[in-house]
Amino acid sequence: MKSIFLGPPGCGKGTQAARLQERYGLVQISTGQMLREEVAKGSDLGRKVGGIMESGKLVPDELIIAMIGHRISGEDCQGGFILDGFPRTTSQAAALYSMLGNKRIVLDHVVHFSVDEDAMVRRITGRFSCAECGAGYHDEYQTPSVYGECDHCGGKEFQRRADDNEETVRARLEDYHTQTAPLIDFYTEIGLLRTIDGMAPIDDVTAELAEMFHRGSEQVEPAAIDESSNEIPATR
Ligand code: AMP
Numbered sequence: 001m002k003s004i005f006l007g008p009p010g011c012g013k014g015t016q017a018a019r020l021q022e023r024y025g026l027v028q029i030s031t032g033q034m035l036r037e038e039v040a041k042g043s044d045l046g047r048k049v050g051g052i053m054e055s056g057k058l059v060p061d062e063l064i065i066a067m068i069g070h071r072i073s074g075e076d077c078q079g080g081f082i083l084d085g086f087p088r089t090t091s092q093a094a095a096l097y098s099m100l101g102n103k104r105i106v107l108d109h110v111v112h113f114s115v116d117e118d119a120m121v122r123r124i125t126g127r128f129s130c131a132e133c134g135a136g137y138h139d140e141y142q143t144p145s146v147y148g149e150c151d152h153c154g155g156k157e158f159q160r161r162a163d164d165n166e167e168t169v170r171a172r173l174e175d176y177h178t179q180t181a182p183l184i185d186f187y188t189e190i191g192l193l194r195t196i197d198g199m200a201p202i203d204d205v206t207a208e209l210a211e212m213f214h215r216g217s218e219q220v221e222p223a224a225i226d227e228s229s230n231e232i233p234a235t236r
Contacts, residue, residue, distance in 0.1 A: 001026060001080040001213055002105060004087070006183060007113030008176040009169060010124035011198040012205060015136060016113075017084040019206050024213060027077050030084040031064055034071070036161075054162050056171035058088060058179065065095045072099070088180045109212065110187040113198035113205075117173055124169045131157035142202075 001024060005013035017028040035053060038046035045067070049059045068086055071077065087093040100107060126139035132155030137144060144151050150158075163172070187193040196208050 001109075002100075002107050003081075004083045004107065004110040004187075005085075005113065006110055006180070006187070007198055008115060008117065008120055008180075009172045010120040010127075011113035011115045012123075012202065013111075013113050013198075014084050015202065016205055016209055017082040018136075020082060020209060020213065023210065024080065026080040026082055027074075028082050028084055029068070029071055029077070029086070031068065031086040031088075032084075034067060035059065054168070056163055056168035056175070058175055061089055061091045061095070064088075065092060068092075068096070069099055072105075073103075087183060088176075090179075090182060090186075093183050093186060107192060109194055110192040111209065111212070112184055112187075112193055112195045114195050115198040119199065120173070121166060121169050124164050125166055127164060128158050128160045130155045131159045 003026075005017055007013050014028075014030055014032075017030070020026060021028040032053075035046070035049050039050045039053065040046070045063065049063065052059050064086060068083075072081060083096075087096050099105075122140075123138065126141070127136060128139070129136050130150035130153060133150060133153040135150055135152040136142070137158070148156055150156070163169075184193060194212060196205060196212075198205065200208070
């Protein structure tokens with residue numbers, strides 16, 4: 001199963017991708033997480049993107065496209081993957097279309113998480129994770145069962161993302177509207193888009209996605225496009 005999860009920051013796509021990864025043995029490819037790891041390592045890429053990420057802006061397309069091209073070629077991705085946070089611009093979508101077409105990889109679904117944006121801001125600014133194992137929590141909706149102790153690994157250190165503050169979140173939402181939302185029309189046109197209610201309880205969203213995955217795919221054969229083009233092809 002090869003899917004894209006599309007939606008504004010905080011819509012729950014990362015949480016759901018992590019759950020489905022475990023259940024179906026898929027690889028969750030989170031560009032945000034990959035970039036945060038580069039920043040933490042202090043790599044060349046990390047040094048280039050750290051400041052951009054803190055401001056909530058998108059990092060340049062060419063860096064992300066190269067990173068994804070390398071990642072989806074990995075042996076572990078051959079059984080299936082969920083793209084979480086990519087593509088986010090029309091150039092990225094065009095590059096992905098071309099990449100998948102050339103590798104004869106067929107996308108099964110593009111899942112669009114529909115959400116209320118003010119609620120999104122509350123969701124994002126309240127989230128934190130275990131510094132040890134990365135398990136996700138929230139100040140209001142999902143606190144550890146024992147205060148100060150991770151349910152999964154017993155870790156006692158927690159962390160918050162530097163870009164999970166209100167000002168940055170609003171900037172990320174604005175970028176989502178101008179740069180990412182147009183992809184919804186594109187994936188609708190080629191018959192891949194499935195919209196789900198991202199405001200539903202976490203378990204209900206997982207159940208709906210699981211059903212969608214079980215129902216299988218209405219597969220669409222991707223066509224190769226001009227790699228130099230920045231335009232998403234209008235039709236298959
Ligand atoms: P996320 O964890 O998906 O919210 O991403 C965190 C940050 O990483 C974003 O605000 C961007 O700065 C950067 N980022 C992640 N994915 C992309 C992408 N596909 N294109 C550009 N920037 C990205």
